[in-house]
Amino acid sequence: MIGISETGGPMADELNRRNFLKAAAIAAGPAVIGARGANDKVNIGWIGVGTRGYAGLDWLHTAAANDVQISAICDTYDGYIARAQDRLQTIWGAKAKAHKDYRELLADKSIDAVYIMTPEHLHHDMTIAALKAGKHVYIEKPLAHTIEEGFDIIKAWEQAKKVVQVGTQNRSSxxxxxxxxxxxxxxxxxxxxxxxxxxxxxxxxxxxxxxxxxxxxxxxxxxxxxxxxxxxxxxxxxxxxxxxxxxxxxxxxxxxxxxxxxxxxxxxxxxxxxxxxxxxxxxxxxxxxxxxxxxxxxxxxxxxxxxxxxxxxxxxxxxxxxxxxxxxxxxxxxxxxxxxxxxxxxxxxxxxxxxxxxxxxxxxxxxxxxxxxxxxxxxxKESDGAINHFRNFIQSVLGKEQVIAPPTVGQQAAISGHMATLSFKNQKKAVWDDTAQKVHFV
Known part of the structure; x- marks a missing residue:
């Protein structure tokens, strides 16, 4: 269920309004990529190489080719994996290790950060698993498929203390x-x-x-x-x-x-x-x-x-x-x-x-x-904010910047979308309850 409440009341284990808004104002702190040699690069795992994920392989090369390398990719369709490997060879000069199960990719301790470019119903489990595996995360928008799932991700992010950027790239334009x-x-x-x-x-x-x-x-x-x-x-x-x-x-x-x-x-x-x-x-x-x-x-x-x-x-x-x-x-x-x-x-x-x-x-x-x-x-010299957004994430992982769209900000954006969905489906006005952190209807 998307976050619905007819009667209100606090959501168990959720952030209260003050903490939510306070956290939204503070992007993830300086990075935590450990001591690295001058020639070391951030090791990237890429989950989802369909339409947008495939395009992103080029964007990341434009944004941060000197700072990163893509060492692993994951998709559930063999055709997308083959296409991505060809593109990686052409643009990056090397192919990557391929997976169909994202959990295998996350188990690779050499991977520092992941890009999750998958359908939105998969965002929740993948993002939380990545954080628990100690990875920094770039997660496409919307943050999650439901309001509750978005708050789950925020909680996991706060516990993991990793850099997370949500893909609302207009903020970097x-x-x-x-x-x-x-x-x-x-x-x-x-x-x-x-x-x-x-x-x-x-x-x-x-x-x-x-x-x-x-x-x-x-x-x-x-x-x-x-x-x-x-x-x-x-x-x-x-x-x-x-x-x-x-x-x-x-x-x-x-x-x-x-x-x-x-x-x-x-x-x-x-x-x-x-x-x-x-x-x-x-x-x-x-x-x-x-x-x-x-x-x-x-x-x-x-x-x-x-x-x-x-x-x-x-x-x-x-x-x-x-x-x-x-x-x-x-x-x-x-x-x-x-x-x-x-x-x-x-x-x-x-x-x-x-x-x-x-x-x-x-x-x-x-x-x-x-x-x-x-x-x-x-x-x-920009067509939109996507390349800047990718660059901001990598620079934040390196400890040189702070992300412009942390999960708290991404959740605010997602809530607006979920409110429209809920109102449309229920044919009622959706009202956001700051205290309960839920939607109710009038």
């Missing part, structure tokens, strides 16, 4: 850091309303998240039971294996794949944590072919209210891509938009309802603020 800086400078004034959205599309024969299933995939070269983990047992289903984002057993869909990135970066830019309430609605309105058995909605809207008089309006539709994705900060003195992780725009308010040829009625201090446009690839 120079473009978003610039947006946060402008907001802190007072460029937009007070903020009581934010709009965030993510719009995608696919051709009629390429439904959203219906990734291509390799023709050679079968139960003999795919470890289906290890993929299922603690999810409900069922017969081999290549759709569920390769298109897992479409099923509640393994994913929160829009809520935890896309929305989480955007509520998290709003938290970052505006120094927020967990919203007070969420009301979500939607459904499968675009991809409705009778053969499409997806669970998760292709259309979702969620309205969040924060305790300090701010509302976030979120929408996602997987049937039109015209507006792309982005976040818009509506201040009473100006607006900041970050679009497609590529462009930042600032415009001051003119208080004229944007009527053509109407005079600018802004006070002089607001009128003096020049409009801004920054293109991230041109200004910062």
């Amino acid at each position: 120079s473009l978003y850091k610039k947006a946060k800086e402008l907001i802190q400078q007072g460029m937009v004034g007070d903020v009581h309303f934010v709009r965030a959205f993510w719009y995608r599309n696919g051709l009629p024969n390429e439904p959203s998240w219906r990734y291509v299933i390799p023709a050679e995939a079968n139960p003999q070269n795919t470890d289906w039971n290890r993929f299922l983990g603690t999810a409900p047992k069922r017969a081999w289903d290549p759709h569920r294996y390769f298109q897992w984002r479409l099923y509640w057993d393994y994913s929160g869909g829009i809520s935890t794949d896309l929305l989480v990135h955007q509520t998290d970066i709003v938290n970052f830019m505006l120094s927020k944590t967990v919203p007070k309430t969420c009301m979500a609605s939607g459904g499968n309105y675009r991809w409705t072919d009778p053969s499409d058995d997806r669970d998760v909605p292709d259309t979702l809207s969620a309205v969040y209210d924060y305790s300090d008089k701010m509302q976030l309006n979120y929408s996602c539709y997987l049937g039109n891509e015209f507006f792309g994705f982005g976040e818009e900060i509506f201040g009473n003195e100006g607006t900041i938009r970050v679009m497609n992780r590529q462009d930042l725009y600032f415009e001051p308010e003119s208080y004229n309802s944007r009527r053509a040829n109407a005079p600018n009625r802004a006070p002089e201090n607001i009128k003096a603020r020049a409009a801004i446009h920054i293109n991230g690839p041109q200004e910062y």
Whole structure:
């Protein structure tokens, strides 16, 4: 069960609100990689080399090729392992030891840190096992598949005292850091309303998240039971294996794949944590072919209210891509938009309802603020924050930095996503109870 409480009350063994928020403000301390020779590198184990995990092999090389080596990889599909080995040979100059069981990889005492790039229902067990094995951990977002599982990971992290970075990589983007800086400078004034959205599309024969299933995939070269983990047992289903984002057993869909990135970066830019309430609605309105058995909605809207008089309006539709994705900060003195992780725009308010040829009625201090446009690839040589995020993790393992997205921050982001899922499933407003650290409904 995702963290649900109809009556409230403390959650056994959970963090209380004060400890949760205090911990969220403190990233993992300086690293604990022991004494190493000048030529030694951080030994990396890589769990999950599917779509994103495969891409990450290149990102880590760009981020920290001189500081790390990938000595082991793990996946439950032989085809992904073979593809990753080829890429490692090409980019890194050497292949890695291959595993199908992540526990075998974790048993290797020479491995210092692991990247966990697997479906979200596996995050809990893998992360806790890695911490118990003494590894530093980079865990993809969302932190966990449920609210309770997220708190389990926080507890294990606090006990292990290892470096953990959650993959909400927008926090490492120079473009978003610039947006946060402008907001802190007072460029937009007070903020009581934010709009965030993510719009995608696919051709009629390429439904959203219906990734291509390799023709050679079968139960003999795919470890289906290890993929299922603690999810409900069922017969081999290549759709569920390769298109897992479409099923509640393994994913929160829009809520935890896309929305989480955007509520998290709003938290970052505006120094927020967990919203007070969420009301979500939607459904499968675009991809409705009778053969499409997806669970998760292709259309979702969620309205969040924060305790300090701010509302976030979120929408996602997987049937039109015209507006792309982005976040818009509506201040009473100006607006900041970050679009497609590529462009930042600032415009001051003119208080004229944007009527053509109407005079600018802004006070002089607001009128003096020049409009801004920054293109991230041109200004910062970044396409997004992923490579910086990888680099920040490795530098933290080496004791030179602190992670920008520790588990407490990752849990705050995940809670927002889980609140949307819970509200959608129950068709009720989800309310976050700070004291009980649970959701209840009204």
